[in-house]
Amino acid sequence: MSDHNLQVHHLSREAFAPFGDVITTDGAESLIINNGTTTRFHDLAKVKTEGDDSRILINIFRGEPFEFPVSISMMERHPLGSQAFIPLHGWPWLAVVSEDDNGTPARPIAFLVTPDKSGYIGVNYHPNIWHHPLISLQAQSDFLVVDRGGEGNNLEEYFFDEPYLISPVAAV
């Protein structure tokens, strides 16, 4: 296997913890509210924003499906805020992140995000975590995105000399 072929990992809270939060009812704390008509799975992500004039935005991202092998040629990070992606359609998708290596992204780590028993899973990237832009699979897919708006440079990009490749192998 070439150095530039990436394995695909199953998403779990533990594996994803260095990069952000997994947004799922599965294993989440809950409480019963609204006179018994609602279960609240509470505070599933650390939403953060920096900058006096900043605020949290709710957006919808519509992702075109990527074809395998998926080429990872760049990564980005948002120093001033977190960014959460929660699928509004039920298709699997890829969350690709990197640890930081002296200001540049280390070898990417790819997670296959498949719907849980509730029918969806989201993630929240913590501020300044290297990640690839949205990678939908199979079909055009909408995501609710909770991120930061405001002044200041909240985007850093890094382009790899040689792209990494993700093949349609089973997640490990």
Added chain:
Amino acid sequence: MSDHNLQVHHLSREAFAPFGDVITTDGAESLIINNGTTTRFHDLAKVKTEGDDSRILINIFRGEPFEFPVSISMMERHPLGSQAFIPLHGWPWLAVVSEDDNGTPARPIAFLVTPDKSGYIGVNYHPNIWHHPLISLQAQSDFLVVDRGGEGNNLEEYFFDEPYLISPVAAV
């Protein structure tokens, strides 16, 4: 028709504007990002929080379905923050709001929230807007909820002397 039977209205940005935001791609401004692979429908809701130690929470609410006629016996409001509901399953639901009448909720206004062509519609209640807790219809249904956490009293409730009723009539 009794004074306490409520008509059901179709949800639109215009009709809902006094109470909050309608979260939908339909008619929203968009921009192409991520090297052409993503459409971003940008800044669809005014997310607000007050209080120095407050922060925005991402939660999932799982609503049990209500039976018709739906009884509206109380309303609540959150003085210190907005609260957004975006369905993660595709069932219709009811958003019930009131104008304020000297500190108590006026006659409720019921909106039937049916999936748009994208398959979902959400709403964001602005701070201090009277609304009924989540009313799912037809089936147990999950909603992503973006609201406020932190110290301070962010809940006010009002119970009507006589409940209002919503019957399963067509929306007007």
